[in-house]
């Protein structure tokens with residue numbers, strides 16, 4: 153009989169955070185419990201407190217390695233995220249290779265958090281296809297999960313994992329085995345695999361400014377903010393000026409780390425260490441756009457599961473700028489740099505003294521909003537959770553908590569808050585609108601579409617909902633429908649727009665702001681060829 157109490161789970165979560173930067177919220181305790189049910193009998197331990205003690209003792213490192221695969225996701229695919237691979241194939245890798253050849257050195261690429269190796273082998277295939285030789289490439293792949301690394305080294309994959317690999321590449325780079333395919337040794341040798349904990353404060357094997365590209369995709373979603381920031385400092389130092397950091401499609405550094413510039417390459421958003429170093433800036437506090445933006449406000453294409461730790465909510469320039477209507481995006485070199493819209497700091501009430509029990513809910517909500525504005529997300533969540541517990545009927549508090557979860561990338565918690573509010577108050581438009589924004593954050597565009605349809609059913613004159621619906625349509629490639637919704641957004645501004653309940657950082661809710669953003673997006677769309685309109 154196993155004893156697994158909540159205190160032990162809390163200690164285990166704290167230990168995983170400390171050792172591996174992994175963020176396990178109480179919602180994830182069921183997963184921890186399952187992992188313990190597997191590991192505790194293996195060690196002959198019946199009490200989870202003893203197991204946690206074991207993890208902390210000298211052999212703890214060994215046990216941690218056995219536990220981690222059970223609490224992290226190693227799902228990966230060959231050529232995962234076609235958009236990013238298009239950018240890699242068309243621009244990033246050829247140009248890095250060219251530059252390395254010009255400078256008489258190897259092109260240096262790091263797949264950080266490579267799981268079972270599909271990502272680095274995909275890169276090796278691309279480089280080989282473009283005529284690079286083994287000697288010209290240093291391709292390093294690391295992961296914390298030793299069994300994943302061992303499997304990656306073998307380079308054997310079941311048939312079902314081969315779907316994204318073209319027939320030509322199958323023939324060129326794989327040999328069939330009894331139950332799948334194996335990477336040919338000549339390509340396997342391209343990749344150096346190593347165990348490495350990305351949460352470690354120092355990477356002993358990494359030299360300053362040596363990498364042309366670092367891929368760290370679908371890894372930081374598990375990390376807490378300090379771990380992400382520390383890791384980004386180390387990545388920044390490891391990259392050459394002008395070199396690329398590629399995070400997962402869903403992962404954003406918006407409001408988390410601002411030393412990289414964001415560039416759009418072949419439709420993918422990538423981070424780049426600036427070529428010219430400016431003085432490093434401290435992470436920006438949250439800002440709110442009080443002025444109409446110089447370009448449309450876009451909920452950027454986001455996560456599959458994960459934190460856009462930040463929730464890259466707002467501002468990304470559109471693919472095309474309308475002639476003269478607003479400043480065009482900055483062009484540097486050959487990639488388009490995505491610059492944030494001009495912003496003004498939010499003016500929120502000063503911090504009241506911290507005696508929450510004595511303060512009114514509205515004051516406490518304003519204080520939480522202020523903390524969000526300062527980037528103190530964790531603290532704001534704590535405040536809001538306490539506020540929701542003491543004011544269970546205050547919808548604005550719940551909505552704000554949902555929004556902060558969403559901005560932090562805690563997608564499931566956000567979805568739950570909005571679902572709960574909608575269940576309690578089926579006519580609450582805000583729950584639908586914010587729920588849609590949270591769904592957009594995690595790439596659930598169909599869900600966002602249906603939530604916005606519900607919001608508009610309840611309040612057809614809500615311009616923001618039309619605007620967001622247009623954004624969703626754009627993402628779904630439904631350009632005609634997007635145009636219609638942008639026009640509707642502008643048209644509805646004839647009606648007074650009420651302020652929405654709940655706080656959302658950077659919500660483009662001022663009528664002029666929505667109007668200008670919609671006009672700008674519409675102009676960009678009108679210039680685009682009518683393709684797959686719906």
Ligand SMILES: C[S@@+](CC[C@H](N)C(=O)[O-])C[C@H]1O[C@@H](n2cnc3c(N)ncnc32)[C@H](O)[C@@H]1O
Pocket residue numbers: 172173224225226227228229232264265266267268271294295296297300348349350351368369370371374400
């Ligand atoms: C979902 S997989 C991503 C694989 C691949 N990058 C991709 O996008 O397809 C996440 C990987 O991150 C690894 N990981 C999680 N925490 C880590 C840490 N602290 N250090 C190194 N790797 C870690 C996991 O072991 C897992 O293999």
